Amino acid sequence: MRNISDVIEAYLKQVIQSSQSDVVELKRSEIADRFECVPSQINYVINTRFTLEKGYLVESKRGGGGYIRIIRLQPESNEELIQEMQLASNQPLTQQAAFDLVERLKDEDLITDREKRLMEKMMHRDILDIPLPHRDFIRAKMFKELLTTIKMHG
Template structure:
């Protein structure tokens, strides 16, 4: 059974897909009322499921007329996606950030499901079993090399 966070994420993604410009503005309290959850649940979903690594920018305005704006980044080309990811994986890359980037590569059809699973395994902390921050530095180097291979072969 899916949890409430998955359901809210799917709902917001469907709204974004149906919008004309890949931008939506929502009121946190209205979405919370709709799903009968606390507003902090909406914050959690937005903070963890709509990240830059996953291809989103989130803006918010607090107060009485406040809103949360979610913008889906739509690169012009597959090469632009890879270049953007190269910048995001600059010096260090956490396991979660690498998994988010891999998920986006899969969603943008730059990876097959099998390739995404293989890359995810390589990025795992059990494989890169060295202390931090060296682990995140090594993960970033490996990820960049994988990106360059994808870019060259695409």
């Protein structure tokens, strides 16, 4: 059985997909009421499943009339997407951020499922058995090199 976070994520993605725009505005309280959960559950889903690495920009206004604006980032080309990702990898990359970027490469059909699994395996903390913060710097450097390879041979 899927957990509530998965259900909320699927719902929000469906709302974005069915909208005529890459921008949707939602009321946190209305979503919480719909799924009979606390608003903090909605915050959790948005903060973990709608990240920049996954291709979303989120704006939030708190308070009585508060809303959440989710913007789906659609690069003009594969080259533009790779450039955005190269910029993101100029800073240390956590395992989760790296996995999110790899997932986005797969979603955009820039890599195969097999390549996705290989990339995730080599960037996993069990393989990069180096103390932080060095591990995140090395992961970013590795990811950047992978992007260069994809760009050259893609």
